[in-house]
Amino acid sequence: MFNATHMILRFYLYSFFKNLRFADPFLILYFLELELSYSEIGLLLGLQHLVTVLLEFPSGIFADHWGRRRATALCFAFYTLSFCGFGMTGQLTEVPVIFWLGGCLALFALGEALRTGSHKAIMLDYLDSTDQSALATQLLGRTRSVSKITSATAAVSGGVLLAWSRDYGLLFYLSAGAAVCGFLLLLTYPRALEGDSFRARQSTSVSSEESLRKPFRMMWQQANFRRLFIQSVLFESQLKMILKYFTQPFLKTGLALFGIPIIPPAGVSGLASAGAIWVGLNEFLRDSLGALGARFSPGYELQAGSRSHALNRIYLVGFFAVLFLAGCAVNLKWGLLPGLLLLMGLTLLQNLRRPIFVSALNTQMLKTERASVLSLESVSRAVTVAVLLPLFGLAADQFGLLAVWILAAVILLVGFLFQIRLEEVSRQESPG
Template structure:
């Protein structure tokens, strides 16, 4: 059983529903620390720029990142089932081991000897893909399981929103620190080594999680008393629930396209835009001042964007309450995201005037993405069997990763042929299919829970 401090009623109107009079409960504090260590990736805001600095084309970068997602795809759903049966705590700890190996390898790229560059990078991204496969779904399932065990399932959006905010604030801090470090050293390797150090801390943190958070299926296997509904029948009943397919498809489309736009092509967008103003990301020796400050501007941009992402995550519970209906809230966010991506395509026609409006749109899209995710997870939580949470969340992430893996090489080829405008145009077209799967807001409404007009 969970410790007494973690079982107390968190529905009181104290400063925070996840605090005791002496501070955060031990388990909630660990959730925050996990979010921090997972996102202290100092190299993330500069990874694509690093590849471009290695003289890779957008097509080659698309193939590399598509390969990483393919590795994740192949193990995504099996890893969720493994986490449910072997233990979510163990699976999440293992993901940090793979992250560490990946970051150390990327940092040591110049020491690869006779190994071809593309093969070396593929190996490093293989470890990262393995880490992503072990992580996705597992920790969210741990948090949802904790809320159930303390009779607080209704606080899912709030807890996920707050921990996601901590993730974004940590990413922002890592981005600005990474920008300062890269500007000072002009060496990408230190960014990867610092990221590896944070991953090692995450591994040791997971070892401190109590065994009670391994998951219901793990505990049932340990006691040999699993009398719940069969796995196959549980999944069948889940797919028959009203709105489940629409929730899943809309999420996959939104998350995959915003990930492509925000994670993989924001950096090239900034690099091309800054070059038009004579600013280099990593300037040659002898160049100083504004002309050598590109890495700092990229870090600052990521810092602001991650800060806004944290704000969006914290705003999710408030927006959900205002909307009065989770389906209505998800529909509105999806529509706004489609408009933002479409406008970004127009900004890329001429970055001399479109750079700053494009940045504002990227900031807005970041808020929408992070505001939406906690609402989606808490909505999906009402539609899936409790013992299969990691499996279902991994299924959603699996299909999303398939989409990203398939599209990245294609979008890379299009970017090489037509420029970055093709990236946003393709993402907008794909997002438009999501309107076919608009969620029926009335299906969740109650007499006192009507969506706003």
């Protein structure tokens, strides 16, 4: 049915094109360059997550029924429009910058809503069809490792390009080119990977109402599933805000204490002109560690003895890392380097954890509803981020970045009420 080597290669290429985003490590710095406050940035990013929240679960159902391959291809089209829009910021002077950026982020959010859950569901469907379901953590870990290696390469390349060109627009246009390649790649996926619901609709009718009810019954009737789900939402949402939205300001503030701007004035050379390169290098190291974490995820799962033990340990270490990060923010002159090391450690933990979590979730998902359930988990994370980002931005404006780390640590404390207690779940226990 499938050529295994060719399909695995396509999964790796998908991870490559999805993460070849040269502008991503500099997005918050770009907003700060446009003289937006942390509160305004929080509102804009909250809008992005709100759009994702509104569309993500319906898009998961859409992907399960219209076709996961088609939905994932369409997401790259929206990425392309979004990146091109960012590159054109300021060219239409009659449109206020904040509204223009909001539109670009909304397009990106629409692409995210279509993508989230769909491609993981495609990979899990492929493993089922080739009788390799037991290798879920291994495949997810390896593809995530490719994603992080690509992000690392894009980050350091973007830093060099930004230091050379002093133009953020170039990074966005290069990212748009990678998104076009991703769109074309998805069109080469076989139609057999559109999903079980899509295939069933080709031969018989399926009750959409019944299809919608099954994931909810399956999830919330199982106490262990609820713990797994809630812990994941708390951990992933806090780490996303810390790593994606506040690492760049942390590094920018720290470098400024040593007289190193991100984009130096014309004529400045030497160490003082390398701010963008330092940012790119930091992202390179973090994403490289993320790739390492994803690659060793299957081995750590075996070493921990069960997925529940592995996930609980990672959560505990992550909490203390955020707590120590708050200590580093008290005095950035001595805390910058330890803080950056802690952020690298959090990236490692996040990527070590994610493949194990998806594998655990997969044992309890209906096969026909994978994209829907994965999208629902992602929606819950997006809701949390959308609600908290403006609050975190306001706290950063009023009290500095220290307030961000403290708030994140307090929220992570709640997760200890939802420790995962299930023993390793076998596939025979899966409702799928």
